[in-house]
Amino acid sequence: MGIPTAPCTAINVSEYVRGWDRLYGSGMPLRYTTFPLPIAGVSRQVHQRYVNGNDPVTGKPIMQEIVDALTKPLTADEQLTGLPEGAVEPRLLSPDTEENLQEFFKEKDWTDYLPVVLPTEERVAAMLKGTSHKPDEVVKTLMWPGGGRQLTVEKVAVCAVMAGAKPEYFPVILATATMAPFGNSTTSMANMIIVNGPIRKEIGMNSGTGAMGPHNRPNATIGRAFTLLSKSAGNLHAGVTTFGSLGSNLQYNNCCFAENEEALPEGWEPLSVQFGYKKEDSVVTVGTGWTYVSCVGELVTTYPPQMLIRDYMKSLSGMGSTALLCADPLVAGILYDQGFTTKEMLAQWLSKNVRIPVQQYWGNGIITTGFTNLALQGLEPFATWQKLPPDSLIEPFINPKTINTVVVGGQTNTIWFITDFMIRRGVSIDAWR
């Protein structure tokens, strides 16, 4: 900015901003002052206590620290220019026993703390035979948490081995790697990996009974590989470069499954086809979200499924107008019989029929943080919604195109899950064969 500036941050990102931001972000040794949490949703009295209290990291009085940040002469370190040395990672680790290496991988936080398959040269070479792409090809440059880490085909193969995947799964894992790293937010988000197309059958993915549970090797290991590569190649570590307050158990596997395309009602298209691919294309879709709510019990004749789906959607934040319904084929069939002859018709109905009090909408911090400033600047519908009386009903899922449905399950009961996973057009798996 060109004038003395004192940035303020909350304690959860303190370690990142004081170290990593200078190395990989702004390049500046900014003089941060740290505040305790929470900052949102608490009273003026709490804020007064913070301002009159001490920085929880340095122990110094917060206001004195801010005054010092604006007035104290620069140290020699704060005047440095030029490029510091980057962290060079060797391709091979020092030889060691399997037991020591398993512990070493855990110490480095490269695992999910379950045993991994150690990525020997032989195993990685075998994995690389699962694609025609060269080992040094860059799949994606990971920009968060800084450092421009180049995720190569070989690095992805290392993580695929660690996850216990077979070489024939590797094109799917490479395609998911283009969407790496995993979701990272204080709000404790997670990911969902959905596979469509012929590769589901080729590699034996489960789209039927127990597809969303721990009952199938490709479902399990493809999802696990996404987390392992995010943590190891992506350098994501809890409390330093990831900030999920509670974290999400879904990140062990990223809710990886295949759509049960064979059981779709007539006229209902696979997810990938809805987004412009052909049925013969193999596609992986990586969604990001938080919430996963089960209807719990079977459907009843007195209350059609769309009504209960509508009711349960009221518990979602409405962030981005997004919802994703995971429905057993039996549910899809009943919805079809209710007149929803396409997935899009169901989305349009839900978009118009889910209504919540506007105070509930603004009562969620992710909405308030994301959209209040836009409302203050006049952007609709947020500007209008912000002026409404608290009990006014609004339709937060304003865009039916962001309400999606995926059919999965083994037809053992009329069960569905409503989630808030945001999905966009998936990635071609065929491009990574």
Add this chain to the structure above:
Amino acid sequence: MSKLKSQQKATVKAGSAGNITVLNPACSSTMVERVPLTPRIFSSLNGKTIYLVDIGWGGPKAGYDVFEVMQGWFAENIPSVKTVLVRKKGSFHEDDPELWEKIKAEGDACIIGISC
């Protein structure tokens, strides 16, 4: 970490037949050019104009309210300071170059936050 590394080295020196070699899953990184801080040309805030910029994290009553409390602190402790409390345009992660120019032209210093 260092303990484990030393364990590894010790094992290598011992030349154990059970050793295996594995690939490193971590990626090399490239760091950015270091940028020096703006020089602090005044040793006191007396008579200065300080902008307090709420980036909007946590909604309209989070950082903004903290900054209002800070205004009270300055009024009580360094009353010659003039404080100007503003909200940044857009969402918390969006740039606001017009505001930065205004602050640079009209302010002596800036306090900005609060990121989470």
